Amino acid sequence: MTHALDDAVALERTGADSFTGRTTAPYANMVGPYGGITAAVLQNAVLQHPDLLGDPLALTVNFAAAVADGQFDLTARAVRTNRSTQHWTIELAQEGQVAATATAVTATHREGWTDTEAVMPEVPEPHEVRLGDKPPMAWPNRYEMRFLQGPVLGTGAPGSSSQTTLWVRDDPPRPLDFVSLTAFCDVFFPRVFVRRARQMPIGTVSMTAYFHATAEELTRHGDDYLLGSVRGSAFQRGFYDHVGHLWGRDGTLLATTHQIVYYKG
Amino acid sequence: MTHALDDAVALERTGADSFTGRTTAPYANMVGPYGGITAAVLQNAVLQHPDLLGDPLALTVNFAAAVADGQFDLTARAVRTNRSTQHWTIELAQEGQVAATATAVTATHREGWTDTEAVMPEVPEPHEVRLGDKPPMAWPNRYEMRFLQGPVLGTGAPGSSSQTTLWVRDDPPRPLDFVSLTAFCDVFFPRVFVRRARQMPIGTVSMTAYFHATAEELTRHGDDYLLGSVRGSAFQRGFYDHVGHLWGRDGTLLATTHQIVYYKG
Numbered sequence: 001m002t003h004a005l006d007d008a009v010a011l012e013r014t015g016a017d018s019f020t021g022r023t024t025a026p027y028a029n030m031v032g033p034y035g036g037i038t039a040a041v042l043q044n045a046v047l048q049h050p051d052l053l054g055d056p057l058a059l060t061v062n063f064a065a066a067v068a069d070g071q072f073d074l075t076a077r078a079v080r081t082n083r084s085t086q087h088w089t090i091e092l093a094q095e096g097q098v099a100a101t102a103t104a105v106t107a108t109h110r111e112g113w114t115d116t117e118a119v120m121p122e123v124p125e126p127h128e129v130r131l132g133d134k135p136p137m138a139w140p141n142r143y144e145m146r147f148l149q150g151p152v153l154g155t156g157a158p159g160s161s162s163q164t165t166l167w168v169r170d171d172p173p174r175p176l177d178f179v180s181l182t183a184f185c186d187v188f189f190p191r192v193f194v195r196r197a198r199q200m201p202i203g204t205v206s207m208t209a210y211f212h213a214t215a216e217e218l219t220r221h222g223d224d225y226l227l228g229s230v231r232g233s234a235f236q237r238g239f240y241d242h243v244g245h246l247w248g249r250d251g252t253l254l255a256t257t258h259q260i261v262y263y264k265g
Numbered sequence: 266m267t268h269a270l271d272d273a274v275a276l277e278r279t280g281a282d283s284f285t286g287r288t289t290a291p292y293a294n295m296v297g298p299y300g301g302i303t304a305a306v307l308q309n310a311v312l313q314h315p316d317l318l319g320d321p322l323a324l325t326v327n328f329a330a331a332v333a334d335g336q337f338d339l340t341a342r343a344v345r346t347n348r349s350t351q352h353w354t355i356e357l358a359q360e361g362q363v364a365a366t367a368t369a370v371t372a373t374h375r376e377g378w379t380d381t382e383a384v385m386p387e388v389p390e391p392h393e394v395r396l397g398d399k400p401p402m403a404w405p406n407r408y409e410m411r412f413l414q415g416p417v418l419g420t421g422a423p424g425s426s427s428q429t430t431l432w433v434r435d436d437p438p439r440p441l442d443f444v445s446l447t448a449f450c451d452v453f454f455p456r457v458f459v460r461r462a463r464q465m466p467i468g469t470v471s472m473t474a475y476f477h478a479t480a481e482e483l484t485r486h487g488d489d490y491l492l493g494s495v496r497g498s499a500f501q502r503g504f505y506d507h508v509g510h511l512w513g514r515d516g517t518l519l520a521t522t523h524q525i526v527y528y529k530g
Binding site: 057058064065079084085097101105114115116118160162192195205206238253256258262264 | 322323325327329330344345347349350352354356362363364366367368370372374375376377378379380381382383425426427457460461470471473475477478479496497498499500501502503504506508510518521523525527528529530
């Protein structure tokens with residue numbers, strides 16, 4: 001049986017640089033699909049492209065409009081290929097209107113000095129941690145989330161920290177790859193809900209992810225839990241940003257991710 | 266007299282979405298121009314565009330190839346304009362070859378709940394802090410840099426932290442605006458030089474900046490010092506990332522910025 005994530009990111013190639021895909025109900029958000037699945041679809045277009053050099057290194061997705069339920073058209077174009085890096089521009093459109101723009105860099109890693117300076121939080125094992133409550137949309141049910149720190153969904157009292165740490169994996173579990181890692185980069189509930197202890201209209205405007213792991217490290221990770229940690233920096237007149245880290249169970253920093261989010265209230 | 270920064274980012278509009286500019290000697294790097302000035306030029310194309318809505322909110326620049334000394338062609342296109350956000354795709358080319366791709370979001374801020382969660386480091390006043398040594402390229406001489414923490418340029422012993430904090434302003438001083446703030450986002454010397462206490466070939470691959478301040482706050486800042494603080498997360502087989510913050514003298518968080526950088530060694 002196909003995993004719901006593979007179904008949601010499936011693409012049909014329709015030309016040299018063009019693909020079509022469609023939204024799927026299991027990853028539906030309040031309006032349109034979960035942003036993480038849209039990012040994963042854009043990543044997948046690069047990964048499916050026959051010109052691909054190397055593995056994902058950087059991805060920026062700009063959510064220009066809500067993606068409507070149904071079919072969408074993608075273009076993914078390698079605008080510059082160097083010896084060890086390749087630069088991509090990507091666009092998602094529906095009925096000729098741009099709904100998302102993106103740029104990606106893929107690269108071949110080489111041997112060299114390696115060190116992870118960021119420190120993975122010391123936390124209890126996943127089975128010792130409570131499952132979080134889920135909001136009413138479909139997509140959070142595609143993830144098993146176990147929250148270590150931070151209120152989950154705008155419950156509790158307003159606080160001075162938006163820090164949240166959680167164990168997360170696909171539900172049902174699925175072996176990690178660059179497509180699912182991209183989707184995990186958007187898995188954090190809105191920081192403004194945490195700070196204000198209530199929900200309000202929000203929408204991610206732009207999201208960037210840097211991928212630190214090799215395909216081999218992702219394979220070694222398998223379908224185990226990732227540790228996610230995230231914190232907001234500034235909430236300013238309708239927009240806030242956050243910085244997130246995604247760790248493998250063994251302490252490998254898999255990705256760092258940032259986003260800026262619109263909020264109303 | 267025109268400030269060197271204004272000279273470096275000057276553009277001539279040549280069509281609905283097209284501009285030309287040229288590199289200038291004062292912002293030269295080892296090979297081609299300082300990445301921060303290239304980012305500022307791309308930002309300036311958006312700011313000069315007659316279709317512009319609002320102020321810069323997010324900018325991602327992908328450095329696809331070294332920019333050669335001389336003229337370059339820019340295209341900046343508003344691909345989607347919403348009620349309060351506008352999405353841009355930008356490209357810098359030389360002789361028909363793409364040298365940089367970028368996306369930008371501009372936005373109109375609205376009134377709303379506002380809080381800066383990130384905390385500005387408590388540091389001595391700029392006049393109490395030593396001026397840093399400069400590397401031999403031209404561009405660092407366009408900045409007055411006073412380093413509070415962290416070795417400057419790969420001197421000293423290798424350490425376990427790449428954290429650097431510095432006061433910085435244009436030299437000569439220039440009133441802050443979104444163009445110069447964009448250039449400041451790339452002002453941090455390479456984190457890998459700090460960690461390894463030596464220099465090696467490096468190049469920024471992709472850089473993202475989120476702008477938290479309004480034009481009015483930038484005007485109020487004037488030509489005063491910014492406080493920059495930056496730290497690397499992961500150095501992995503030829504690529505590392507960092508997260509930086511730029512603060513106004515009064516504690517206003519002006520921008521958060523991230524980049525991923527190629528290094529050899």
